[in-house]
Amino acid sequence: MFQSMILYMVPIFCVLSITTVLACDILDDFDNTRDPGHIIIGGLIPVHEKVVIAKKPESQKCTGYDVRGLVKTLALIHSIEVVNNSTLLPGIKLGYEIYDTCTDPTKALKATLRFLSNSNSTDNCVKVQCNYTDYRPTVQAVVGAATSEVSIAIARLLNIQLIPQISYSASAKILSDKARFPAFFRTIPSDEYQTKGMVKLVQMFQWNWVGTIASDEEYSRSGINNFITQAEQAGICIAFQEVIPFYSSVQVTNSRIKEIANIIINQTRVNVIVIFGKSSHVTQLFKELSNQNISKVWIASDSWSTNSNITRLENIQNLGNIVGFTFKSGNVTKFQNYVKNLPRNPKSSNTFLTEYYNLRKLCAHVQTYNLDSCLSNHTHRAMANSLLTVNNSMEIQYQEDDFLVNYIDPGVTSNIQWSVTALAHALKMLLKCNEGICQKSFNFAPWELLEYLKKVNMTDEGTKIHFDPSGDLMSGYDIVMWNFMEGKVKINRKVAEYDIEENKITVRDSKFNCLKAVVSKCSNQCQPGQIKLSSESQHTCCYDCINCTFNTYSKTKDALQCDFCLPDEWAPSGSAHCYKKRIIFLDWNNGFSIVLLTLAAFGIVLIIIIISIFFKNVSTPAVKSNGGTISFIMLISLLFSFLSVGFFIGKPNDITCNIRQCLFGISFTLSVSCALAKSLKILLAFDFNPANQHNLRNFYHSGLITSFCTGLQVIICTMWLVFNGPKMHKDDTRLRKEILIECNEGSYVAFAVMLGYIAFLALICFSFAFKGRKLPENYNEAKFITFSMLIYFISWITFVPVYVTTHGLYLPAVEVVAILSSTYGILCCQFFPKCYIILFKKECNTTNSFLKNLYDYSLKSTNLITNGQHSLNYSGHNKSCKSIKSNNSQKILSITSAAQNNGFTCVSRKRSSSW
Numbered sequence: 001m002f003q004s005m006i007l008y009m010v011p012i013f014c015v016l017s018i019t020t021v022l023a024c025d026i027l028d029d030f031d032n033t034r035d036p037g038h039i040i041i042g043g044l045i046p047v048h049e050k051v052v053i054a055k056k057p058e059s060q061k062c063t064g065y066d067v068r069g070l071v072k073t074l075a076l077i078h079s080i081e082v083v084n085n086s087t088l089l090p091g092i093k094l095g096y097e098i099y100d101t102c103t104d105p106t107k108a109l110k111a112t113l114r115f116l117s118n119s120n121s122t123d124n125c126v127k128v129q130c131n132y133t134d135y136r137p138t139v140q141a142v143v144g145a146a147t148s149e150v151s152i153a154i155a156r157l158l159n160i161q162l163i164p165q166i167s168y169s170a171s172a173k174i175l176s177d178k179a180r181f182p183a184f185f186r187t188i189p190s191d192e193y194q195t196k197g198m199v200k201l202v203q204m205f206q207w208n209w210v211g212t213i214a215s216d217e218e219y220s221r222s223g224i225n226n227f228i229t230q231a232e233q234a235g236i237c238i239a240f241q242e243v244i245p246f247y248s249s250v251q252v253t254n255s256r257i258k259e260i261a262n263i264i265i266n267q268t269r270v271n272v273i274v275i276f277g278k279s280s281h282v283t284q285l286f287k288e289l290s291n292q293n294i295s296k297v298w299i300a301s302d303s304w305s306t307n308s309n310i311t312r313l314e315n316i317q318n319l320g321n322i323v324g325f326t327f328k329s330g331n332v333t334k335f336q337n338y339v340k341n342l343p344r345n346p347k348s349s350n351t352f353l354t355e356y357y358n359l360r361k362l363c364a365h366v367q368t369y370n371l372d373s374c375l376s377n378h379t380h381r382a383m384a385n386s387l388l389t390v391n392n393s394m395e396i397q398y399q400e401d402d403f404l405v406n407y408i409d410p411g412v413t414s415n416i417q418w419s420v421t422a423l424a425h426a427l428k429m430l431l432k433c434n435e436g437i438c439q440k441s442f443n444f445a446p447w448e449l450l451e452y453l454k455k456v457n458m459t460d461e462g463t464k465i466h467f468d469p470s471g472d473l474m475s476g477y478d479i480v481m482w483n484f485m486e487g488k489v490k491i492n493r494k495v496a497e498y499d500i501e502e503n504k505i506t507v508r509d510s511k512f513n514c515l516k517a518v519v520s521k522c523s524n525q526c527q528p529g530q531i532k533l534s535s536e537s538q539h540t541c542c543y544d545c546i547n548c549t550f551n552t553y554s555k556t557k558d559a560l561q562c563d564f565c566l567p568d569e570w571a572p573s574g575s576a577h578c579y580k581k582r583i584i585f586l587d588w589n590n591g592f593s594i595v596l597l598t599l600a601a602f603g604i605v606l607i608i609i610i611i612s613i614f615f616k617n618v619s620t621p622a623v624k625s626n627g628g629t630i631s632f633i634m635l636i637s638l639l640f641s642f643l644s645v646g647f648f649i650g651k652p653n654d655i656t657c658n659i660r661q662c663l664f665g666i667s668f669t670l671s672v673s674c675a676l677a678k679s680l681k682i683l684l685a686f687d688f689n690p691a692n693q694h695n696l697r698n699f700y701h702s703g704l705i706t707s708f709c710t711g712l713q714v715i716i717c718t719m720w721l722v723f724n725g726p727k728m729h730k731d732d733t734r735l736r737k738e739i740l741i742e743c744n745e746g747s748y749v750a751f752a753v754m755l756g757y758i759a760f761l762a763l764i765c766f767s768f769a770f771k772g773r774k775l776p777e778n779y780n781e782a783k784f785i786t787f788s789m790l791i792y793f794i795s796w797i798t799f800v801p802v803y804v805t806t807h808g809l810y811l812p813a814v815e816v817v818a819i820l821s822s823t824y825g826i827l828c829c830q831f832f833p834k835c836y837i838i839l840f841k842k843e844c845n846t847t848n849s850f851l852k853n854l855y856d857y858s859l860k861s862t863n864l865i866t867n868g869q870h871s872l873n874y875s876g877h878n879k880s881c882k883s884i885k886s887n888n889s890q891k892i893l894s895i896t897s898a899a900q901n902n903g904f905t906c907v908s909r910k911r912s913s914s915w
Ligand SMILES: *[C@@H]1O[C@H](CO)[C@@H](O)[C@H](O)[C@H]1NC(C)=O
Pocket: 078, 081, 082, 085, 338
């Protein structure tokens, strides 16, 4: 207001040339204290708490004497004295003019007008000019004001002449804006850093559901807004934001505070509350809550974090923990000594001190702990009146004590000291003071000092004094904590420190860590294995937790999404980690494989037994009729078929995968082609027309047939293995918790061709054998070949659909079953009957018996030749050997040729025509 008014007036006055504005009568006995000097420093300190509302624009009276204000003035005076006593500015004495602002901007503006007045004028006139370049105001720099509200008001006025202003406690963020406040400096960090520190504190203990309360005035509002913005950026949710009216009537304020107290009680999940506010508001709120026994964490802004009024509240320990931010402080020992040794002269030049002494006398009867409220209870007028009586009566003495020392706030005191130190160093640079002499005259315009203030860079007992480009001192914060002992509060300073540049809180006292126990969250943390599912509320901190689904996991608490397990891992739902999948394959220990292996082993044993039986009886017709060498080859190939079963069981690898199919394929092809050779031989013996027979017989060679048929299969297998052979394959997708190790057959076409080729041979063999099924019983091997081929067909025709539809562990077992059944089929049908004859029907196992059989057959089937003699002769044999089933191609061939010579030709011919 003031500023804009003056700015508005400037052009008008400029036209009228230089005019003077009178800023008179602001000097009041109780309003200021001064000391002359070459360079005057203005001071603005609230020694009283408020102004008495006046009906006329008279000089404003203040009430509520504040001992702290007095201590601040003493600190300023002491700092100036220290500079004067030092060799910093040789030959120059710093003077001061300190005014009481009574925490009121208007009152402060009046004092500022005095600062702006021409130093030469005797009647406190402010010259209004267009150009203040050469103007010499009363003061060269201002220290103050205490609050942001007052600082902002006077800064706008001081801007007119660009008089440097250094505040010791105004923390509003807006003051960092150098476009608006070019001459403003402060020896504290901007509030922005305090709120950053608060956010850091809230984060440090993982609170995310906090409430905020602010008084409705400049400092608190900007502070709380900063906090809310930064907190939300940091993922902290604000449960409620309450504002206490500042300029409203007492009733409105009180009812609002009651409402807020109710909200705090109702919001049980909010255990951390940040208050940026006037101490009087906090006092009232705490009074409202102190009977409720709610235990919360209160985060105090510097405005009330060390307020003694609040510490003295009753039942304050019921409220929980109070932690607060205060500005960093330096060493104030010297100042303490100074205060202790103040001259006890009531008629001091310091009017504030005089007032203090007088008040002390008035309150001589009051106990120490009530003293400051007694001191602040007296109005100006009442005091003036009482002073008269006091002065008139005998001097009332009071107990000399260190009462004032208790009111030294190390933070503010240090800030005031640093303000003066910074000014002194800027002056030293400006005036070029060196080695006991200053080269420049101290008659300079205040704006000249600005540049040098910005350049100040020195260390004062460990504290770096240097302003950042915004004019703020980056000194950091101390975090205080209130301890409750026997109902009294002791403020524990420096439980932790907040470093602005590193944005880090360093714990100095382990008591601070007890805050870890406090939980302030909207929702309980989601456990590992769960993820957040936001609920209806808009707050990101309020959510439900749901389990991760099957095969997904979340490692951290409060995870946002579940991750998928690796292909060789799995996880049950709601899992915090994945498990390795179990590796499975058709194991040797598996019951089914034991059965299969036992069957295969039994087959091998049988084959060995049969081989040894055959070997012993190698010269008997039963063995000979069975093909002789061919039957040994067949037995060996069946042995390998059984052996191949072993490669289907156990953990597969590339080698076993390659071996197993081809081993079976080739060995089984060999046995089938042997069977084929045999059935072909039978056919040759009884069927083909005699003209061809001779040629065919020459052409026929069992070894050639078997090697040719088997050779083809070997080629097929080789091609398969070379171009796309079976491979070991880990199947980790199909099963949920296991990895199946199996053989991928590579080319299934080759696999089919291999099996199909066997089937083709079997089909030929079957058809040959089927033609020969009615041949003489002893030679009727064909029947058994037909059977074994049927068994082969049944088992492999069953195998195909089962194999195609089966997946997993038992797939190889399916094939093993087909292998075993077809192999056993051949073994049983083609070798057991022979063994039976060899072992139990030795009388049948003779050449005669075989011949007789042949005759019988010829007689029975042709009905053309009736030879009763022969019939009779062999009838005995015929009966006992009826069940003998054997074939001996060699014999048949020789017998057939013998029969031919004996007029038996018709038999074969007839037979062939009857089929
Ligand atoms: C400064 O020096 C004066 C006179 O020597 C002395 O009285 C005063 O106490 C000193 N002040 C400080 C703060 O040292």
